[in-house]
Amino acid sequence: MSSTNAFTRRGFLAASAGAAGAIGLSPLLAACGNNGGKGGASTKAAIQAVLPTYKPLSGGVTPDIPSVPGTNGAMTDPGFLKYPSTLPKTVTGQVGSGGRYAGVAPSWNPVPPAGNSYYEAVNKALGATFVSQPANGNTYNTVIPPLIAADKLPDWLSIPGWLNPTFDTGGLVGTKLADLTTYLGGDAVLEYPNLAAIPSGGWKCGIWNNRLYGIPSQTDSLSFAGAIYYRKDLLDAKGITPNVKTAQDFEALGREINNPGGGVWAFDDMLVYLYQVFKVPLGGWYLENGKIKNVGEHPAMLECLAWANKIAKAGLVHPDAIAGVNTSNPSRFMAGKVYIEAGGMAGLSGPDAKNGTAGKAGYQRALFPLFSSDGSTPSIGLGGSSGWMSYLNKNLNPEQIKECLRIANFFAAPFGSFEYNLLNYGVEGVHYTMGPEGPVFTKEGSNTAADGIFGFFSTAQTAVYNAGYPDVTKAMEAWCADAAKHAYKPMFWNLNISVPSQFSKTAAQTELWDATQAVAHGKQPVSYYQDAYSRWKSGGGDALGTWYQQNLIDKGLS
Amino acid sequence: MAVMADGAAVPEEARPRPEAPPGRRENAGPAPARPARGLSRWARLRRDRSLLLMIAPAMLVLLVFAYLPMFGTISAFEYYDPIYGFFHSNWVGLKNFTDLMADPAFWHAFENTLVLSLVSLVLYFPIPVALALLLNTVISTKLRSFIQAVVYLPHFFSWVLVITVFNQMLGGAGLLNQFLRQHHMATWNIMSSGSAFKYLVTFESVWKEAGWGIIVFLAALAAIDPALYESAAVDGASRWRRMWHITLPGMRGMIVLMLVLRLGNALNVGFEQMLIQRQAVGAQHAEVLDTFAYFYGIGNGNFGYGAAAGLFKGIISLILIFAANKMAHKFGEDGLYRK
Numbered sequence: 001m002s003s004t005n006a007f008t009r010r011g012f013l014a015a016s017a018g019a020a021g022a023i024g025l026s027p028l029l030a031a032c033g034n035n036g037g038k039g040g041a042s043t044k045a046a047i048q049a050v051l052p053t054y055k056p057l058s059g060g061v062t063p064d065i066p067s068v069p070g071t072n073g074a075m076t077d078p079g080f081l082k083y084p085s086t087l088p089k090t091v092t093g094q095v096g097s098g099g100r101y102a103g104v105a106p107s108w109n110p111v112p113p114a115g116n117s118y119y120e121a122v123n124k125a126l127g128a129t130f131v132s133q134p135a136n137g138n139t140y141n142t143v144i145p146p147l148i149a150a151d152k153l154p155d156w157l158s159i160p161g162w163l164n165p166t167f168d169t170g171g172l173v174g175t176k177l178a179d180l181t182t183y184l185g186g187d188a189v190l191e192y193p194n195l196a197a198i199p200s201g202g203w204k205c206g207i208w209n210n211r212l213y214g215i216p217s218q219t220d221s222l223s224f225a226g227a228i229y230y231r232k233d234l235l236d237a238k239g240i241t242p243n244v245k246t247a248q249d250f251e252a253l254g255r256e257i258n259n260p261g262g263g264v265w266a267f268d269d270m271l272v273y274l275y276q277v278f279k280v281p282l283g284g285w286y287l288e289n290g291k292i293k294n295v296g297e298h299p300a301m302l303e304c305l306a307w308a309n310k311i312a313k314a315g316l317v318h319p320d321a322i323a324g325v326n327t328s329n330p331s332r333f334m335a336g337k338v339y340i341e342a343g344g345m346a347g348l349s350g351p352d353a354k355n356g357t358a359g360k361a362g363y364q365r366a367l368f369p370l371f372s373s374d375g376s377t378p379s380i381g382l383g384g385s386s387g388w389m390s391y392l393n394k395n396l397n398p399e400q401i402k403e404c405l406r407i408a409n410f411f412a413a414p415f416g417s418f419e420y421n422l423l424n425y426g427v428e429g430v431h432y433t434m435g436p437e438g439p440v441f442t443k444e445g446s447n448t449a450a451d452g453i454f455g456f457f458s459t460a461q462t463a464v465y466n467a468g469y470p471d472v473t474k475a476m477e478a479w480c481a482d483a484a485k486h487a488y489k490p491m492f493w494n495l496n497i498s499v500p501s502q503f504s505k506t507a508a509q510t511e512l513w514d515a516t517q518a519v520a521h522g523k524q525p526v527s528y529y530q531d532a533y534s535r536w537k538s539g540g541g542d543a544l545g546t547w548y549q550q551n552l553i554d555k556g557l558s
Numbered sequence: 559m560a561v562m563a564d565g566a567a568v569p570e571e572a573r574p575r576p577e578a579p580p581g582r583r584e585n586a587g588p589a590p591a592r593p594a595r596g597l598s599r600w601a602r603l604r605r606d607r608s609l610l611l612m613i614a615p616a617m618l619v620l621l622v623f624a625y626l627p628m629f630g631t632i633s634a635f636e637y638y639d640p641i642y643g644f645f646h647s648n649w650v651g652l653k654n655f656t657d658l659m660a661d662p663a664f665w666h667a668f669e670n671t672l673v674l675s676l677v678s679l680v681l682y683f684p685i686p687v688a689l690a691l692l693l694n695t696v697i698s699t700k701l702r703s704f705i706q707a708v709v710y711l712p713h714f715f716s717w718v719l720v721i722t723v724f725n726q727m728l729g730g731a732g733l734l735n736q737f738l739r740q741h742h743m744a745t746w747n748i749m750s751s752g753s754a755f756k757y758l759v760t761f762e763s764v765w766k767e768a769g770w771g772i773i774v775f776l777a778a779l780a781a782i783d784p785a786l787y788e789s790a791a792v793d794g795a796s797r798w799r800r801m802w803h804i805t806l807p808g809m810r811g812m813i814v815l816m817l818v819l820r821l822g823n824a825l826n827v828g829f830e831q832m833l834i835q836r837q838a839v840g841a842q843h844a845e846v847l848d849t850f851a852y853f854y855g856i857g858n859g860n861f862g863y864g865a866a867a868g869l870f871k872g873i874i875s876l877i878l879i880f881a882a883n884k885m886a887h888k889f890g891e892d893g894l895y896r897k
Binding site: 263 | 637639640643648662663729730731736739740747749750835837839840841842845859860863
């Protein structure tokens with residue numbers, strides 16, 4: 001869960017809505033080792049052996065809303081209602097040794113000019129030259145494979161979790177990417193206090209084949225695929241206070257507010273976010289009597305699809321959502337063309353409130369409290385603790401790796417620290433001015449310091465902060481505190497799995513996903529999905545399940 | 559060979575030759591080039607150096623961007639992995655192809671490609687020709703330029719924009735359906751209709767590209783000697799007669815050439831256009847070979863499989879273009895090259 005405006009994930013979450021679904025659908029961080037042949041996953045014992053020691057930072061900024069523990073290790077992120085007035089330093093001593101490193105990361109923001117004043121200011125603080133090379137986030141999947149093929153990987157590479165299969169991260173580690181176990185495993189991480197303060201879940205996402213390779217960024221102790229939102233201002237105007245406890249309530253609400261003749265529909269496309277409502281096991285696989293099964297066999301999946309199919313056919317879903325016109329999705333909600341939508345947790349944020357009220361005074365987005373289709377106690381699956389990892393090039397020598405890790409330690413400075421402020425806003429008076437609601441970018445800062453590129457290489461645990469919108473922060477924290485009580489860990493939570501190459505097509509489930517969408521959008525009956533699932537099973541799904549059973553479940557690795 | 563009234567063949571040398579118009583040589587073309595046989599290779603290179611220099615960049619582009627990448631087709635015979643590269647990825651021979659042949663999704667994509675291509679060929683191809691003919695009848699140069707500019711314009715739009723415009727007009731929340739709703743009539747979301755998809759994409763292509771497609775036909779029309787029209791008009795030929803006997807024969811070579819090229823591209827039915835609309839109608843209607851290679855190859859990190867699909871498409875396209883070219887020769891046209 002995250003929501004900061006200093007480095008918001010809204011941009012790239014919105015740009016990769018499908019990715020959120022993909023993360024929710026498939027085994028987390030699964031990858032296919034084309035040449036690896038056997039595939040596999042880390043063992044529990046090995047993970048514990050290489051996991052960096054967790055040591056919270058002391059002397060940082062005190063949050064206005066402290067973290068709240070939930071079940072199964074879930075814990076809300078700290079919340080800040082205002083920007084700190086004093087900015088404590090968390091890094092002392094020399095960071096860099098004059099080295100020069102190129103880092104490639106995806107970016108959904110305008111690319112700033114190279115060697116600008118902001119980069120220079122950061123490099124001066126680092127004592128090294130970090131050459132930031134932002135690549136187009138929308139085409140990142142096509143940017144990196146040629147670099148891999150040409151053996152031209154940069155010194156430092158950021159890989160979003162959902163691109164692990166595309167990049168074959170399971171094959172890259174060890175062959176092209178450096179093993180960081182000896183530098184960060186166990187107490188070794190204590191040499192880098194900010195990195196040691198990153199929750200262990202984030203580090204787990206960086207472990208492949210029993211060794212530690214990845215440096216986490218955007219780590220949450222409470223990561224959810226998303227939630228269901230509604231336009232509170234519009235429902236208030238209709239005198240409706242939603243009280244949704246079941247899927248039936250939800251449908252009744254939809255029917256009450258749906259008004260196609262007036263150009264307004266009840267729902268946007270919500271399929272993957274309905275999984276929580278119908279208790280479809282997150283992660284694509286589940287255990288039943290010791291046997292692994294695919295989610296396609298779970299009764300909840302068919303119930304969920306049948307419900308989605310029903311509301312689509314009833315005309316309760318915006319036609320553009322059914323047509324897959326997702327580029328205008330945020331504007332549909334903001335423009336009041338749909339009352340209810342679902343999306344990533346960054347939906348409720350300061351920028352959203354700012355943009356929404358700019359379009360319509362009184363705009364208010366609210367979250368439905370968790371509910372389940374049959375009115376039973378709801379549950380919500382935890383997503384990976386860190387959806388983003390960065391990796392160092394194997395060609396770097398040990399001294400260079402240590403220098404990079406000191407830089408990563410600088411990047412991982414927590415919210416409200418001097419380093420965080422520099423990385424996210426630049427230099428006061430040059431890139432930002434301090435306003436009553438926190439830093440405000442100058443023109444120079446907007447052109448150079450607003451790409452948030454360093455956050456793709458390493459960051460501290462996410463903090464919730466929405467400049468100028470403390471009520472948004474409070475609402476998010478309250479919802480998360482409630483949701484944390486219902487959190488569960490999916491079977492392959494935070495586990496990197498390399499699937500043998502012969503299963504790559506089966507594991508991707510492309511045909512199955514197409515069938516799922518066709519049914520959810522009301523174009524095909526549920527039996528269409530069942531037929532597709534049968535084909536998938538006989539076409540390799542059963543064999544893949546057997547591989548999971550023998551290599552992960554029976555060996556006790558999951 | 560000509561034939562006499564009684565059916566006997568007339569020897570070539572005995573046939574009467576038309577008299578040349580006064581003041582013009584019988585052969586008014588440029589003087590024949592000096593036979594090159596007497597020149598050394600070096601002398602010929604020196605003589606043609608300007609031409610060779612002019613085509614050098616184009617050859618270089620062709621070499622770098624068309625021929626060198628062909629080496630990449632080797633990945634169709636491998637479990638290609640970028641980490642190991644072409645030379646160290648596992649060699650699997652024809653396995654990717656045998657898997658492809660056994661994959662119902664591939665054949666479904668192939669079928670969709672052929673259907674969409676056929677519909678496009680029948681409904682789209684004649685339109686630029688007809689537009690060019692219509693435009694040719696407009697006498698006012700200003701009006702013709704204006705119409706040309708208007709019909710060219712959509713070519714410069716991206717597919718995203720074109721489909722957005724169509725969605726605003728024909729989509730479930732678009733103008734048409736809002737009008738129907740407000741008049742209590744049944745709605746029809748054409749943008750999400752699987753049965754209408756093949757006609758929809760053709761209609762979109764016509765709107766976007768037909769104007770641009772008329773360029774070559776206008777060029778062919780411009781090459782027709784206006785004196786032929788004048789002579790025909792003097793002889794009393796109507797507009798239709800002139801079009802039938804002068805314009806269409808004048809364009810025939812170009813039409814056949816474009817048709818041959820079109821057949822060669824029959825399996826290219828528009829990657830971006832299909833990709834954007836795939837979710838709207840579902841893969842069962844919009845999956846074509848290009849999107850199949852993208853989703854099942856690049857999307858899954860299964861590059862060898864995608865390359866096999868791409869290579870298959872390339873080979874079929876090559877066969878189609880040669881078949882079409884042969885047909886063109888049979889009908890006495892040049893096709894891609896003069897036989």
